[in-house]
Amino acid sequence: MMNGAETLVDTLLASGVDTVFANPGTSEMHFVAALDRRPEMRCILCLFEGGTSGAADGYYRMSGRVSATLLHLAPGFGNAFANLHNARKAQSGVVNIMGEHASYHLRYESPLKGDTVGISQAVSHWTRMSADATQVASDGAAAVTAARSMNGQIATLILPANTAWEAAVGPALAAPPPALRRPSAAAIAAAAQALTRPGAALMVDGPAMYTDLGHVAARIARKTGCRLMGPFFSARTRRGAGSLRMQRLVYEVDPNLQIMADISTLVLCGAQRPTAFFAYPGKPSLNEAPGTSVLDLCSIDMDIAWTLHALAEATGETALTEADFVPLSLPDLPGGVLTLDKVGAAIAHLMPAEAIVVNESITSGAPLAMATATARPHDWLITMGGAIGAGLPTAVGAAVACPDRKVLCLSGDGSAMYTLQSLWTMAREGLDVTVVIFANHIYKILHGELAAVGAKPGRNVARMFDMVEPRLDWVALAQGHGVAGVRCVTTEEFVAAFARAMAEPGPHLIAIEC
């Protein structure tokens, strides 16, 4: 006779979920015991729940596979919340298993009693609390299906302790997700016609940013004469030599208004309507010019592949040429005084083909993005929900998903501090991640945002924006977590350290101060 927890573990395995990013607590013991029965389930410990959800996000983005997180009841889920928010915005499919008190214990006020359903619903697409042990297997299967639906969702199964330990029957199997919605033939025809207008643009996102679906979009653009565009925030972008040229939006409002000023028709295919990251006094929320005709042909939760192929059929296609793709062009290895430009050049020069770059370098990132644009082919992941602290955990998940690829995690120091416990998981699992910390010792983006609202910094701003007195010692922080770290203040030091990290598998941390 199996218990509910055992049927859940077997359901996950039978349904193809074989990786759990875990931070268990007292209420999940039977689930832990059930995991222990199945060594083929890979359990990866994160020393903070934000590490689990960020890892599940990175894992999905690089593998397309749903993993599970194991989270303690309400407050534990709270710790995972920020990176679940980021995962949601990345359309990553994740199954959260959240513990809960035994159902009959919930009427009493115990320390850990909290609003498990409320906090789950604040970020999950799908939330269910198992009603009894015999339903845990089918609930788990439904969670997996939900996570795989709509191009990737956050699904949270809340497991009251008694439903884990009471008798159940056997595992279930996740049903395939429901078919994705598709636009009507009339909508396809209208979009095809619209793309031939002067000032038309096709904006794509999702799989078009890293698979050959982007080529389909480019052939449509060639044929119709429209502009092909992508947003600033994409969950995964194929970059470097051989990747498709595409005009991308940027972070700031004003340049985006310029970029979109002469677009009169905007067809969205798998992309959100371009919106300012944040509203500013006197500036518009939307990036398109007033009066632009916006056709949301295919929402992000619809069938993007089918839609692009149907659109290509409706418009016709024109073959792409070499000019549509990015050529390989590596900068020389730099020397002299270390600058962000030189860091970018060194990384671009040295990073191997098929690297996975997790970029949360915020204000330090622009020269990097520029320098690596024509580097060897790579994938580029950024924080999709604007909640910093995703970089290190996402790198963990990407490295677990792709053990044969080099992962670079480029992070601001402020961002990395949120979830630095992920360094330990990199060491524990021997993950091939090179972390580069841009240690400028300030929240530079906040200084920029403050300037953008017209304020000049005084004492309280300095106390809240500047991470000085004391400065963080990143070599010590790395060592504390079991990762070899080095601090670089010259270009030569950085080039040597980065080259060594590229040559030696396993986790490395390089802190640069410039």
Added chain:
Amino acid sequence: MMNGAETLVDTLLASGVDTVFANPGTSEMHFVAALDRRPEMRCILCLFEGGTSGAADGYYRMSGRVSATLLHLAPGFGNAFANLHNARKAQSGVVNIMGEHASYHLRYESPLKGDTVGISQAVSHWTRMSADATQVASDGAAAVTAARSMNGQIATLILPANTAWEAAVGPALAAPPPALRRPSAAAIAAAAQALTRPGAALMVDGPAMYTDLGHVAARIARKTGCRLMGPFFSARTRRGAGSLRMQRLVYEVDPNLQIMADISTLVLCGAQRPTAFFAYPGKPSLNEAPGTSVLDLCSIDMDIAWTLHALAEATGETALTEADFVPLSLPDLPGGVLTLDKVGAAIAHLMPAEAIVVNESITSGAPLAMATATARPHDWLITMGGAIGAGLPTAVGAAVACPDRKVLCLSGDGSAMYTLQSLWTMAREGLDVTVVIFANHIYKILHGELAAVGAKPGRNVARMFDMVEPRLDWVALAQGHGVAGVRCVTTEEFVAAFARAMAEPGPHLIAIEC
């Protein structure tokens, strides 16, 4: 002309809230600018939001004063959630200021858009989103009043960016909280009568655990012959020489069933009904014996002081004697092989009068609690919501509240890893906190809980419960955050390190492996 944010800062100051534990983000720039106008507002930066909410909890417990947290919209609040849960269970009054997009921006899908109201309501007693700039001041005043109501509440004010930057009139002043509810005269009389029955017990909590209200309760107990009891989890307890003797419950279910077996009448005054921390198969949720008559005379949100005095009037009182109080009794300084008992003895021997002990040492804590029971007088704070990662932040808040007192933070290694960024805030603010890390490199409590459910650990349990391969290096972690750290493996090393920390103000970290 002031803007909404400026009226809010001035409202907080006028209402007696002069400390902000902050982790600002891009959506709070006008509030930051408004804080910058008022250097008399103390802004304390935490490098992770869990540090802000835990600090606000510790600050309230030791000062009785409400502080504010400054949190980024939904995911930032998520990071603060676990320690807000703990603060809620501690009945700490906290005002959260959560940023939000401009109200007109919320209709669009931007990266940081999230369910700010939903996540707030999952942990806050009071949630309000300001509707326009002219209402921000009165909303802020209402938040302060709410935080001070019902013996301490979590109040969250959500501040859409445009309500911060648009024109407002001027500050408001928080009204006094509404009068606390009191039991009826009949209820007092019934309780007074019940306490004279054989097998009667009076269980108190809240201010009775650390103020002279406890003496009132003890005089009632002396007069009526009832037992005087306290729960295991109390937000603040006065301990050591001169404190009141009182029977306390413990963590585990079985001993509590024993302790309460011969109680037939239980009168609760400011205490929750004793409940198991967690349900176990075949064990009861409640600690009292079946058939016990339970009178909830005064709920935790009612007027505990008035109730105890009224009860004393109804029952009469008998004066206390020396035997009712704990005598000073210091263990000798230990030597030889380091054990948890010796750590406790050394701490008890060396810690100064009026120390504040923040105890999140979990499984390492029992010998400590025993050894310090007769030490010099001190206050003892524990994690009230069962969500680990409260210790270091609570110590920050306690040290800010009581700059003239020594703060000891005793933490398990697993717990401390959740919010270790608080070490940096200790260094930045020069807080007089001595952190003792019990570095056993395992989640020992989880091994205990697993054994309690009858399972034997295998490979996946080892991968999830044991923080080895690699071991955390706490001296390096401390140094990374700017705190001097030392590792002790012998008793002599620990005694020397702890004595030095007691003699030298400012933050210290001592990691012990035994």
